[in-house]
Amino acid sequence: MYAVGLTGGIGSGKSTVAGIFRVLGVPVFVADEESRRLLATEPAVIAQVKAAFGEAVYPQGTLDTRALARIVFNDRAALERLNAIAHPAVRAAFAQWAAAQQAPYGVVEAALLVDTGWADRLDRLITVTAPEALRIARVSARDGVGEEEVRARMRNQVGEEQRLARAHEVVVNDGEQLVIPQVLAIHERLNTLSRR
Secondary structure (H helix, E strand, C coil): CEEEEEEECCCCCHHHHHHHHHHCCCCEEEHHHHHHHHHHHCHHHHHHHHHHHCHHHCHHHCCCHHHHHHHHCCCHHHHHHHHHHHHHHHHHHHHHHHHCCCCCEEEEECCCHHHHCHHHHCCEEEEEECCHHHHHHHHHHHHCCCHHHHHHHHHCCCCHHHHHHHCCEEEECCCCCCHHHHHHHHHHHHHHHHCC
């Protein structure tokens, strides 16, 4: 399967763009959802997380995502430890998922495709971009958090310029340009590229 990455900083609108691809019949693998599933249900992953962060992040045997987030979003080394556990498991799950797809191409949506080097293993990369102030407002409204917490999360991702430099395709989601026509044009190009 021709594998297409879909990335962008927090609040850029990756999920919106992924939803448009789904409507177009393109299979979409959401790395964050798969990561949450693995952290909650996969015994080998759970054992590694407990070893790294302690039993307290799984009170009564269930992952306390807020407790884990408090640890990793304020400690770069802790975030890297969590990523070293979760990312290989997510990539393995993606490989199984991709092998089962029948579509000409599939999309993997993940914020950290460039950060982790996963983008290097994909056929094409789409970056969703939006102005920083708009991204902060979106995340604050969505997650009920303040600007400082959003900025702390942003600091744990590569910069916008790095994502844009790696992109084969860019979707501008600034609230002014229409997103659907941009995605439709990319979809046409990907259908052509995936059949070569």
